[in-house]
Amino acid sequence: MPYRIVVVPLLFLSACTAPRGAGPNVDAQIAAEIARIKAIDNHAHPVRPTLDGEPPDHEYDALPVESLEAQSEPIRQRPGSPELLAAHREIFGGDKAAAARKYGRDYAAQVLDRLNIETMLANRVALGPGLTTPRFLWVPFADALMYPLPTDPLIHNSDQKAFFALEARLLQRYYAESGIAVRPATLGDYLDKVVRATLERHKSAGAVAEKFEMVYLRPLTIGNPARADAEQVYATGRGDYTALQDYIFRFIATECGRLGMAVHFHTGAGGGGYFNVTASNPLLLEPLFNDPNLRRTNFVLLHGGWPFERQLTALLTKPNVYADFSAQSFMNYSRNTAAAIRAWLEYVPEKVLYATDAYPYAPPAAGWEEVASVANTSGREALAIALTGMLRDREITRPRAVELARMVLRGNARALYRLP
Numbered sequence: 170m171p172y173r174i175v176v177v178p179l180l181f182l183s184a185c186t187a188p189r190g191a192g193p194n195v196d197a198q199i200a201a202e203i204a205r206i207k208a209i210d211n212h213a214h215p216v217r218p219t220l221d222g223e224p225p226d227h228e229y230d231a232l233p234v235e236s237l238e239a240q241s242e243p244i245r246q247r248p249g250s251p252e253l254l255a256a257h258r259e260i261f262g263g264d265k266a267a268a269a270r271k272y273g274r275d276y277a278a279q280v281l282d283r284l285n286i287e288t289m290l291a292n293r294v295a296l297g298p299g300l301t302t303p304r305f306l307w308v309p310f311a312d313a314l315m316y317p318l319p320t321d322p323l324i325h326n327s328d329q330k331a332f333f334a335l336e337a338r339l340l341q342r343y344y345a346e347s348g349i350a351v352r353p354a355t356l357g358d359y360l361d362k363v364v365r366a367t368l369e370r371h372k373s374a375g376a377v378a379e380k381f382e383m384v385y386l387r388p389l390t391i392g393n394p395a396r397a398d399a400e401q402v403y404a405t406g407r408g409d410y411t412a413l414q415d416y417i418f419r420f421i422a423t424e425c426g427r428l429g430m431a432v433h434f435h436t437g438a439g440g441g442g443y444f445n446v447t448a449s450n451p452l453l454l455e456p457l458f459n460d461p462n463l464r465r466t467n468f469v470l471l472h473g474g475w476p477f478e479r480q481l482t483a484l485l486t487k488p489n490v491y492a493d494f495s496a497q498s499f500m501n502y503s504r505n506t507a508a509a510i511r512a513w514l515e516y517v518p519e520k521v522l523y524a525t526d527a528y529p530y531a532p533p534a535a536g537w538e539e540v541a542s543v544a545n546t547s548g549r550e551a552l553a554i555a556l557t558g559m560l561r562d563r564e565i566t567r568p569r570a571v572e573l574a575r576m577v578l579r580g581n582a583r584a585l586y587r588l589p
């Protein structure tokens with residue numbers, strides 16, 4: 170086993186990860202088992218620990234939330250939320266700066282140790298010193314590759330204006346890393362020398378998946394255009410830009426299947442007052458899942474598509490579709506998240522993944538560490554409520570409840586990403 174053994178004093182661990190107030194809807198034995206399991210976090214944005222004198226890390230997201238116009242924040246996420254304040258006091262005794270000095274490059278791994286998370290999939294522009302395998306596995310961003318033409322006509326609000334500028338910058342980075350100075354003349358050359366080259370570079374740097382934040386830029390309705398149509402738009406800059414994006418997306422998804430990387434989609438509601446919730450419904454992706462040409466590619470529906478989480482359940486029967494409950498685990502209270510998890514577990518339990526979506530929303534008080542802590546406590550509690558309900562309704566036995574907990578917290582992710 171290449172994984173480092175996590176040494177955490179037992180008392181501290183149970184204080185951190187035991188579900189809050191194991192009330193009447195939580196079986197104490199199941200809760201205790203869940204607290205013990207070393208988790209694989211399917212989706213998060215850890216900040217890279219930097220040393221004194223180094224510039225702060227900004228690569229935790231391709232489209233950071235700082236670019237968004239103000240919105241009415243969900244109540245659990247607001248600054249001053251009692252849970253976030255409690256998490257802030259708990260982590261390193263409320264002094265993250267002292268812990269950062271003490272642990273240096275090992276700081277982020279120390280955060281994982283305190284939450285009993287063995288491995289975190291880090292959805293970032295890049296990893297780097299302080300975020301290294303096997304504790305952190307890389308999930309880079311692929312949206313930028315879908316926009317080789319100017320994006321001005323696609324911008325309808327200030328959020329998109331900021332986002333497309335960031336995507337253009339990331340595409341420039343992908344060009345530079347691919348050794349390409351200017352946009353290739355033909356779509357074939359672009360796909361080969363920029364898109365495929367970038368995906369292969371990501372894969373050889375250890376990436377386990379490519380992430381799409383597509384719905385922040387356009388709806389999840391992805392067509393299946395003819396290559397000639399896409400080539401025409403690419404070459405002339407005129408015609409249906411969406412068709413070109415769709416063609417490039419399908420190329421990326423096919424390549425991900427060939428390279429053994431999953432495709433991660435943001436699904437369901439997201440940040441910002443202009444976010445298109447309707448266009449984030451994971452059911453819109455069904456034509457992709459039903460395409461025989463994409464059956465080698467595994468798709469993971471991040472955030473479980475809330476508020477479409479019940480509808481998403483039906484998609485889990487597709488052989489290559491998975492879901493996690495990231496973000497639900499800190500945006501929604503456990504009772505609500507438990508209902509989603511239970512519906513999925515009662516249907517296709519091998520496809521359900523634990524995740525936090527730890528994100529530096531408002532550091533230092535609400536950094537990725539605090540969000541990870543709240544999501545970890547709430548997510549484990551939601552899983553305990555779901556399994557307790559299934560046990561008490563005699564749907565499953567006690568040993569099966571423990572087995573399901575292990576599958577959700579780590580076994581399913583290990584199988585999906587072929588981890589040791």
Ligand SMILES: [Zn+2]
Pocket residue numbers: 212213214292526
């Ligand atoms: Zn995320």
